[in-house]
Amino acid sequence: MLHIVACIKQVPDTKIIKMNPKTNTMDRSSAPAILNPYDAHAVEEAVRLRARYGGVVSVLTMGPPPAVKAIRKCIEIGADEGYMITDRAFAGADTLATSYALTKALEKIAEILPIDLIVCGKMTIDGDTGQVGPGIARRLDIPPLTSVIKVAEINPDERYAIVHRKLEDGYEVIRSTLPCLLSVEKDINEVPYSTLPNMLRAARYEPHIWSVGDLKDIDRTQLGLKGSPTIVSSVWAPQKPQGGAMLEGKPDAQVSQLLDVLLTRKELFEAASGGGVS
Amino acid sequence: MPEKFDAIIVGAGPAGTACAYELAKAGVNVLLIERGEYPGSKNVMGGVLYRKMMEEIVPDFHKEAPIERPIVEQRFMMMDKSSAITFSYKGMEWATEPYNNFTVLRAKFDQWFAAKAVERGALLLNETVVLECIVEDGKVVGVRTDRPDGELRADVVVLADGVNSLLAKSLGFHKEFRPDEVALATMEILKLDKKTIEDRFNLEEGQGCTIELFGDATKGILGTGFLYTNKETLSIGVGTLLSGLIKHKIKPYELMEYVKTHPMIRPYIQGAEPQEYLAHLIPEGGYRSMPKVVGAGVLVVGDAAQLVNAIHREGSNMAMTSGRLAAETIVAARERGDFSEAGLDGYRQQLMGSFVGQDLKKYKDATHHFDKFPQYFEQYIPMMNRAASQMLTVDGTPKREKQKKIWRDIGPAKSKFKMARDIYRAWKVMK
Numbered sequence: 001m002l003h004i005v006a007c008i009k010q011v012p013d014t015k016i017i018k019m020n021p022k023t024n025t026m027d028r029s030s031a032p033a034i035l036n037p038y039d040a041h042a043v044e045e046a047v048r049l050r051a052r053y054g055g056v057v058s059v060l061t062m063g064p065p066p067a068v069k070a071i072r073k074c075i076e077i078g079a080d081e082g083y084m085i086t087d088r089a090f091a092g093a094d095t096l097a098t099s100y101a102l103t104k105a106l107e108k109i110a111e112i113l114p115i116d117l118i119v120c121g122k123m124t125i126d127g128d129t130g131q132v133g134p135g136i137a138r139r140l141d142i143p144p145l146t147s148v149i150k151v152a153e154i155n156p157d158e159r160y161a162i163v164h165r166k167l168e169d170g171y172e173v174i175r176s177t178l179p180c181l182l183s184v185e186k187d188i189n190e191v192p193y194s195t196l197p198n199m200l201r202a203a204r205y206e207p208h209i210w211s212v213g214d215l216k217d218i219d220r221t222q223l224g225l226k227g228s229p230t231i232v233s234s235v236w237a238p239q240k241p242q243g244g245a246m247l248e249g250k251p252d253a254q255v256s257q258l259l260d261v262l263l264t265r266k267e268l269f270e271a272a273s274g275g276g277v278s
Numbered sequence: 279m280p281e282k283f284d285a286i287i288v289g290a291g292p293a294g295t296a297c298a299y300e301l302a303k304a305g306v307n308v309l310l311i312e313r314g315e316y317p318g319s320k321n322v323m324g325g326v327l328y329r330k331m332m333e334e335i336v337p338d339f340h341k342e343a344p345i346e347r348p349i350v351e352q353r354f355m356m357m358d359k360s361s362a363i364t365f366s367y368k369g370m371e372w373a374t375e376p377y378n379n380f381t382v383l384r385a386k387f388d389q390w391f392a393a394k395a396v397e398r399g400a401l402l403l404n405e406t407v408v409l410e411c412i413v414e415d416g417k418v419v420g421v422r423t424d425r426p427d428g429e430l431r432a433d434v435v436v437l438a439d440g441v442n443s444l445l446a447k448s449l450g451f452h453k454e455f456r457p458d459e460v461a462l463a464t465m466e467i468l469k470l471d472k473k474t475i476e477d478r479f480n481l482e483e484g485q486g487c488t489i490e491l492f493g494d495a496t497k498g499i500l501g502t503g504f505l506y507t508n509k510e511t512l513s514i515g516v517g518t519l520l521s522g523l524i525k526h527k528i529k530p531y532e533l534m535e536y537v538k539t540h541p542m543i544r545p546y547i548q549g550a551e552p553q554e555y556l557a558h559l560i561p562e563g564g565y566r567s568m569p570k571v572v573g574a575g576v577l578v579v580g581d582a583a584q585l586v587n588a589i590h591r592e593g594s595n596m597a598m599t600s601g602r603l604a605a606e607t608i609v610a611a612r613e614r615g616d617f618s619e620a621g622l623d624g625y626r627q628q629l630m631g632s633f634v635g636q637d638l639k640k641y642k643d644a645t646h647h648f649d650k651f652p653q654y655f656e657q658y659i660p661m662m663n664r665a666a667s668q669m670l671t672v673d674g675t676p677k678r679e680k681q682k683k684i685w686r687d688i689g690p691a692k693s694k695f696k697m698a699r700d701i702y703r704a705w706k707v708m709k
Contacts, residue, residue: 032315192426193424193425193426194425194426195425195426195427195428196406196423196425196426196427196428196429196430197281197427199403199405199406199425200281200309200401200403203401203402203403204401
């Protein structure tokens, strides 16, 4: 029997979010809050592993009280239990402080039922860092396996897992001890339309909700804004590329034109200044 | 084994939610199924919510519900191409409790209302489509949804699935509605700051105004336009019978653009920024289009039962009342353990005896009459405008001469007779 915990997050739907043109930050009120799409695949994978090996699937999130909705979504997918840590002390956390808080919550969950496997989505669509999963693994001192596209085998008795990790030119097969942490790619599975019994269970489900006081041996200086060394000094929108030329004519002629450009215009290969966060 | 509830309600609009609320309050194990992402996400109305019928369900709701503005003035514009005659009633008795009506935005309001039903003990299931009722031995015993393992059982199923009610149709309660039985309404929500809204509509802080538009707003097609004030937005829309759009070959969005650029409307909405665009069908067939509303193990409420008074733009209030009456009937039926058609017929009797049935009966011919005789909107409203312009323009013409001109404008004796007959007919269908 496996105890699998999926770490999930509620995020604004960045497909439709509006940016504040003055501050270049997201206007979170302009988009509905959804379950981070990568996390849905993490939960689905956990549910599939439960179907293969038996066990319990729990989900854990940190967030404001409305994030209960994201937990219910995970119950719809098939998770058994949902845990949420919510407290003003957690607010403003970067990935370092978030992974610390989640680790403390995972330790508490492990007291209820020892954890064999932690599954995370590849990254969140609002932060795009992919750091929290490996951060948790480091703190728990267990192997982090990122970019997982397939779980080939879990052996709860001999305590190992074999997974496929996506590489640029293929994949690698890795065997790890249990417990370990997987962060999964979208291609690992498809999340099916939830069943009616799961929907009803989710509609009725009340998650376990903990505040800072419920977590053991917690160092408050490592939480929230205080525990976050990341400083966003400025945010800017990437420059839109300008100019450009269209090559026309027959394929042969286009190829020779292209070669001319590549051979004569060396400046094209110098690093361009993009946009982003510093 | 499918789970069984005492009652399943399909559709979390005003009718379904009112029913769920009342049933949950009475301790009935009720499931409310909504196809949208949340209640209100797919629901549309111009935006006037009547206090009385809502209050019969949730007393003092206006203190906590997300309402926009209490309405203190109702204007009615009879429009021609570049003119309008406006009637209005403004009363300060509407500016204080208990109020008369409010503007609301349905996406917010329906969500709140459904949450109240959940608070009372109803179970709400979103993002789930009911495909059909499960019928056994001529009795509805549950529903089949689009979800895997998607069957559910219930003693009684309430169909609150809106204007086209595919579920009532598949039970044979009504046929496909004709284009002259449904109106297509399109609306936009336009962002405008509070102060500007209050200045433009002559309102004190927090107060609201509604304007109903007749005549040229719909290019003479039977229907109405509207312009309502919300907190920081305006709702503007236009609704016409589907048959009228087909006959005049006008696309709904063209009509919408026409209203927005009409010289009588343009100044109200100048500088307002479109936020949302919505469209929905409205059942306007009235009494004569009402389907069968009671069957064995099943009741039909709200738009699904065609409960709309098009003349007075009432619908959500009728929906709520029908939902409440359905709940009362179900509670009584449970006590007797009788969910047969006869056992549930109390709902139909109550409904037809209430203002809902009475009003539908009163106006049973109104929509059909104005649809059949388009001259009211096409000719008489422009004629009224010309008459007003004639009388109020001071150009040195003696007033008696002006009256003669107005009289001549109606046309030869035959037209005058026709007009008199039309006025009599209109009085007859409205009385």
